[in-house]
Amino acid sequence: MTFANAPRPWMTDELQMVRDTARRFFETECVPHLKKWQEQGHVDRPIWRRAGELGLLCAGIPEQYGGGGGSFLHEAVICEEQMRAMVNSFSINVHSGIVAHYLLAYGTEAQKQRWLPGMARGETIAAIAMTEPGAGTDLQRITTSAVKDGDDYVINGAKTFITNGLLADIIVVACKTDPTAKAKGVSLVVIETKDLAGFRRGRLLEKVGQQGQDTVELFFNDMRVPQANLLGGEEGKGFAQLMQQLPRERLVLAIGCAATMQRAVDETLAYTRDRKIFGDSLLHLQNTRFKLAECQTKATIARSFLDDCVARLARHELDIPTAAMAKWWVSQATCEVVDECLQLHGGYGYMQEYPIARMYADVRVSRIYGGANEVMKEIIARAMENQ
Template identity: 65%
Template sequence: MDTPQPRWMDADLTLFQDSTRRLFDREFVPDEEKWRKQQHADREVWHKAGRMGLLCVSMPEVYGGGGGSFAHEAIVASEQARAMVYGFSNNVHSAILAHYILNYGTESQKQRWLPKMATGELVGAIAMSEPGAGSDLKSVRTTAVKDGGVYVVSGSKTFITNGLHANLICVVAKTDPQAGARGVSLVMVETQDLPGFRRGRLLEKLGQKSLDTAELFFDSVRVPQANLLGEVEGKGFTQLMQQLPRERLLIAVGAVATMRRAIDETLAYTQARQVFGQPLIDMQNTRFKLAECETVATIAARFVDDCVNRQLDGTLDLSTAAMAKWWTTQMNCQVIDECLQLHGGYGYMLEYPIARMYADARVGKIYGGSNEIMKEIIARSMTA
């Protein structure tokens, strides 16, 4: 079933979407199986994505970016999710970390890091989660202590997306351990030949197996004070909160694209599959289940379309972004489960995309802030 184009699309964005889809299908999909087996993409994928203009699409051209808008980011995120290419997290690299630097960095920091991120020379990661601190960022234990002209960064991080290849890491650390949220700062760490920095094991995950997810360790790592993002200590928590609506909306965009792919795969399967002498699609239960899934996917697409419009005009709030994130990821898992059931036993086989979607989608309810945290954000906005 054809899905109407979002209201924010125009002719130029449609061309960009078409070319982006072809790039993912031609250049990256063929390598996904190899990447899944080795639990990470090859380092060259970042250079390739840079050459193709897929990195930092919304960064100003003066910093080497594509000069686009959030609409371009949403298209890349949607097409990457539709293609089921998880070997590199462009969302973390381009749509989140690059915007931290653009919005809070000094001119020197922007000139130093953004052009290299646009080419893939630098791979970005955000080191938030710790073994004892996930969604509760105020509880991080990693510290960045001043010593002369440097910060001494000590601590460990886990579940770090792009963790294997990242050589520019935004570390969430306490510059004042006694100040709670007001003691959190963002310190940029360039890892090349950096004493005291080491990567732990690649984490074996339920899904998204081609995406490198790692533990990181900072053993008295010395980082120039000029690498503090925002110039003033204690702004990290506020900086993170200001950028989270963008991150959560991108997760919702990906969930909508995955729902669409799941339904399309299942419709094709049920039309071809013969059961009791007739196509599976001719059975009323099949038709009703697909009708339910189509309805949910259509509602999700309309809601996310509105959220993208609000992000583009600067009116998307934390609560609405939380609604989009939790509801679309919840519905994505529900729709995929229904679609897997319609595949029967074949739906449990990893050679079928629906089985991989089932495993890949589940983390959507966890990362970017768990869905329970999303509901708390919404509830607080109702009683504020």
């Protein structure tokens, strides 16, 4: 047994089959195209449909809405395999792990029937638009407005850092339906982007890492959207909906980081075993062995902590502070491990042809998105104050 293949307490034969399917898909149908996707800044649309054909989209959504009928565990193993293969050029996590569950949890029956089946097939690509240029993590301060006019909302504003934004067919947009209120003024409105007047996608944003992942700005100028697209059909619930989904979202992010951390250790173990220095393997130097021991320990602790969080989520017991702990600690540990592993690669670690270099660039944003780690610590501290 290797550390990378250590048994998981929640693994079943069915989940192993999902893992095997996901691994083959990412390694054989995605990895060969990564360079092209990085150069053009986005994936080719057919890869979404292929993922849908294999049942890798909306795996945790009930079959009655076109999903796989599985649980969070199915989504977790798909996320692990995607990050292990370093295929971050399209976000199944946002599409299936976040947007689909907003629709499932809060959508009307008509909304679920309208959007979820297409998402499961990969024909409808989904995104969520929360962050604004002037608001960042503080969602109570968003200024994108949705004003009633007849049977429509007229939406004005802008969003930034939107994952899947270039290809998205539907986007869950956080708006202010009551500009005089803070949290209670926020609502979620689903927009369908095809031929939508007043909707404009901005440029592909040039990022330090994750360069194949389409990340864009969005602009709304007197954009008319039917009031029937208000998620759940009731205004002022958006902030509460966002808060209720955060534990799941942050756990998904942490799971992806942990998979990256283990991949970094595995890559570095193989490299140091083969690399010769001073007439011997780099792995035989005590500093190398001690650094790798430290890195593997962090990866093992992360996996153990996350397995406990997954079990809590399955029991509906994963609270916001614990999810915040998982998100900040695992993302921080991953950045530390990847940095140490790059150092052990020496000059080659700085070359893009080596996976560790791409991991170094790609993983840095994990301490920022999903709520900056400083915000995670504030959430934990507030919970401690209220004990």
